[in-house]
Amino acid sequence: MxxxxxxxxxxxxxxxxxxxxxxxxxxxxxxxxxxxxxxxxxxxxxxxxxxxxxxxxxxxxxxxxxxxxxxxxxxxxxxxxEDESSVPVKDGDWLYWWAFEPGAQYRRWFRKLATGGPDELIFDEPTEAEGKDYFRLGAMEVSPDGKLAATLVDDNGSERFKLRIRDLATGEELETVTDVAIGSPVWSNDSKAVVFTEVNENWRSYRARYHRLGADPADDVTLYEETEELGFSVGVGKSQDRSLIFIATGDNATSEVRFVSADDPSQPLVLIAARKEKREYHVDAAHGKLWVVTNDTHVNFRLAQADPADPGNWTEVIPGSDRVYLRGATSYRDHLAITTRIDGLDQLILRTYSGDETRIPFAEASYSAAFGGNPEFTPATYRLGYSSMVTPGTVYDYDPASGELEVLKVQEIPSGYDASQYETDRLLVPARDGKQVPVSVVYKKGFERNGEGKLFLYAYGAYGHAIPPSFNSNRISLLDRGWACAIAHIRGGDDLGYDWFLQGKLQQRTNTFNDFVDAAKGMVAEKFTRPxxxxxxxxxxxxxLMGAVANSDPELxxxxxxxxPFVDVLNTMLDDTLPLTPGEWPEWGNPITDAQAFEYIRSYSPxxxxxxxxxxxxxxxxxxxxxxxxxxxxxxxxxxxxxxxxxxxxxxxxxxxxxxxxxxxxxxxxxxxxxxxxxxxxxxxx
CATH class of the missing domain: 3.40.50.1820 (Alpha/Beta hydrolase fold, catalytic domain)
Structure with missing residues (x-):
């Protein structure tokens, strides 16, 4: 040592x-x-x-x-x-995937015709990254006609991306649209224009712009610019049926969405519902309707539908629930793909438009699962990913007609991995205020719970971001050395619902730190370890979180x-010229105007x-x-x-x-x- x-x-x-x-x-x-x-x-x-x-x-x-x-x-x-590759995803006439070459740091991106044909290299990250200390491909969106790609590249870590248009047949970069893009661009349906977002000098995503290919970027049209709230960020997206482009603005508590036809994004935007403090809503479109997930009447969100001609008039489809946390809904031709969480565990549901629901079954008691890789509006099967603390990442296709899960890929561990040699538990540990904090733990069989073990404990606890009990091959290096590894699902994340998140922000922020300390003490009480x-x-x-608990309980x-680490909380929240500060006030409070927030932040700022x-x-x-x-x-x-x-x-x-x-x-x-x-x-x- x-x-x-x-x-x-x-x-x-x-x-x-x-x-x-x-x-x-x-x-x-x-x-x-x-x-x-x-x-x-x-x-x-x-x-x-x-x-x-x-x-x-x-x-x-x-x-x-x-x-x-x-x-x-x-x-x-x-x-x-070393030569890892993704499962090909069908989008239109093409199958798309990425692959590493042995020894390479970065991916190469390919496609081929779904009907058969040669592989086409469409983006070579190792070549693009050559000679650079840092390289990140932030997004790559292929045009609807399959001929072009809009790419976002950051080559210094500043997250100010260069948006370029690439000819996929020749690999030629046709034009640079902007040097300060962020997010993911969206194509117009005629493949002749892109809608994108830009950051300003304070690294705030503040506007959405419309660029016709070949035009001078200086003449690009600003479709929307956020001028009312410094802390709001602007983002763009496309409906699953590809009929609409959405332009959203908001922070981590409030949102406001507009839409425009993807056939002609230069038309005036249509506002769905004006911003209302602490109301979030997220929208998709299919079958001539808007599908809205919102927390307007229940903290755990509900699903509603609306007529695009009267977009603010929402009719309830699925009511909010104290037990079921509705996290999202994507509208495909035949189903709404709905993601929920019950008692901290992911649930994937396919719901027909007549209201019949099918939950995709998983056998393990603790796991992580999500829909992903379904770009088309009319999929015959639904792609999803799955893992647990002991089960490597698995890609499935679910067939709603047969109810079968087809395994497409299981994460390979070339040096060898035997899942039967490891065990995982999900414990409920009492917090000091009586709440029960879930802790997911994994260890090698034979680990003795005698109070002398070593424990690696991880948590996040902010922004409603849950840490799932998923597989991580790196932690095997600790497990095989006799350690147990655990994740504390503390307040501030939304592991147990949206209210679990609310109980770890603003004037309840210290619940997050207390939960973590109490989770550690609970693991001591369960004889996994000792201080x-x-x-x-x-x-x-x-x-x-690390800074707060190092101050409060260093002996543990x-x-x-x-x-x-975000540890200079008070100074950062007092400086509204910094990139993220105004957008962070709904999470931590505004100590500039609020003396109570000032004192509370000062009381825990590491x-x-x-x-x-x-x-x-x-x-x-x-x-x-x-x-x-x-x-x-x-x-x-x-x-x-x-x-x-x-x-x-x-x-x-x-x-x-x-x-x-x-x-x-x-x-x-x-x-x-x-x-x-x-x-x-x-x-x-x-």
Whole structure:
């Protein structure tokens, strides 16, 4: 185990007086200088020197464990099929799929005629990524006539994508529409125009535009621009029957949708229903009707239908339910494909337009399942994905006529995997306020529940984003070393319904942190582990969780890994010039105008609540180009922890100097970062 005493002194960021006053409270922030004044350009030499020094310290700390790191990486890589490929998806006359070549970091995208014929390479990511430190294909949408593709590419991690039009027959890039696109573009039905969204200088998706191929992009028509709410984001999509283009605006609590004919997107937009605070609705179209999923009358959403000529008049089809959480509905020719969740478990339902419902059956008691890969309006079968904590990812086609599930592909583990050697449980752990928090756990058979085991505990807990109990081949490296791995389905996610999400936001945010601590204590009570032998991990808002529980209950944790952590919550929520701040106020509160929100955020903001106390070993990561959690949040937090902590445990900060929120972009580079996380916890938890 590497100890700080084995290393040169860690970097120390200097403190420079900086303070401000809000709501009669003075906030001192002596590490505020780590934010480059010219951000998103970062050129301040003092800032860069500090980040480089932290990276050098990280390298020095990990160097003695190179053999372990290499072993972990080799294990993880050995579980991935080097020439992995997707199951072909039919769309019109073509079958589309992607494939890796052995050793390649990036995918190649192919198609061939459904009636037979040669494979056609339509996008070669390895070639496009050559010579670049970062590469991400954000979207590729093929035109209805099959001749062109609209692609979005980010080559620096900033999530400002270049939208280009490609001739699929020749591979030629015909034109660049914009350098600041985001999301996924939508084609007009005549294949002669695209509708797309752009971000502004503050990285906010603020408008939808219409571009006719060959026209000067400067003359593109703005179909909709959000001007009323700084925090709303604009997105575009197409109905499953391909008749309409939807343009939506909203945040994580409120939405508003317009539509226009996909035959002529230049026509005036039709508003479905004006925004109403804390009302969400999502829309599809089929059979001359709009199909609306909304939480207007029930927290767990209901399904309604409407006439496009009177789109705001909604007639109920499926009422809201306290038990059944309606998460989405897609309207195909013969069925509504409905996704629900009951008691935290995914349910996939096909409903005919006459009201007959069929639930697709799954045998395991705990699993994750979702519809996916069904682009056509009239599929004969429905594609879906499935996995569990012990069952590798499986792709099925479900035949509604026969009721049979056909296995198309099971995730291969080239180095070998025997599911019968592992067990999974789903526990209900009591939280301090009486709620029951689900915890999904997996371990190798023979794991002794004697209170001495080692546990790797993961959670997220924000934005209504559930963490499913799905398969992850990387965790086998921990399971085979005698660890148990668990996911805490805490409030803030929507694992147990939309209200589970609401109970972890705004003035109830600390429920999320308490749930996680109580889940860990529950695993101790269940004899899986003991305090000090629990390694924890979370990223982004889950990194905020890591910071909060490291402050509140440091003695519980044997190691903490916080990836791109949102830890400078108060300062970020007070700065409405930052990319995401206005859109985040419905999640955390607005401390600029609300003194109560200011005090509540200050009471848990991990950076503000760092104490003079012992902390467990900690690994903190960030990305210099990250527009979501800016690099200075993990940097400031690490600097303050170094100054305040009273222990001799290892504290490491690693900043990816050429990447963004998702870390490095190649599949092996990403895998190496997972291996670093595992090497850190394996060497720190005794």
């Amino acid at each position: 590497t100890k700080p005493s084995d290393l040169p002194p860690p970097p120390r960021a200097s403190q420079k007086p900086h303070s401000y006053e809000r709501h009669g409270v003075t906030i001192d922030d002596p590490w505020a200088w780590l934010r480059d004044a010219n951000y998103p350009q970062v050129g301040d030499e003092e800032v860069l020197d500090y980040l480089k020094a932290e990276n050098a310290y990280f390298d020095a700390a990990m160097a003695p464990h190179k053999e372990l790191l290499d072993t972990l990486f080799a294990e993880m890589k050995g579980r991935l099929k 000090g032998r629990i390694a924890i991990n979370g990223g982004s808002a889950g990194g905020e 944790w044997g190691a903490v890994v916080a990836d791109v 950076y503000d609540q760092v104490k003079r106390q012992p902390y467990p070993p900690m690994l903190i990561t960030g990305g210099l180009n990250d527009p979501r959690v800016t690099y200075w949040e993990p940097a400031k937090w690490a600097a303050k922890l170094r100054e305040y902590k009273t222990d001799t445990n290892l504290l490491l900060l690693k900043i990816n100097m050429g990447a963004g929120h998702g870390g490095k972009s190649g599949r092996w580079e990403r895998l190496h970062e997972v291996a670093e996380t595992y090497a850190f916890i394996l060497t720190q938890v005794e």
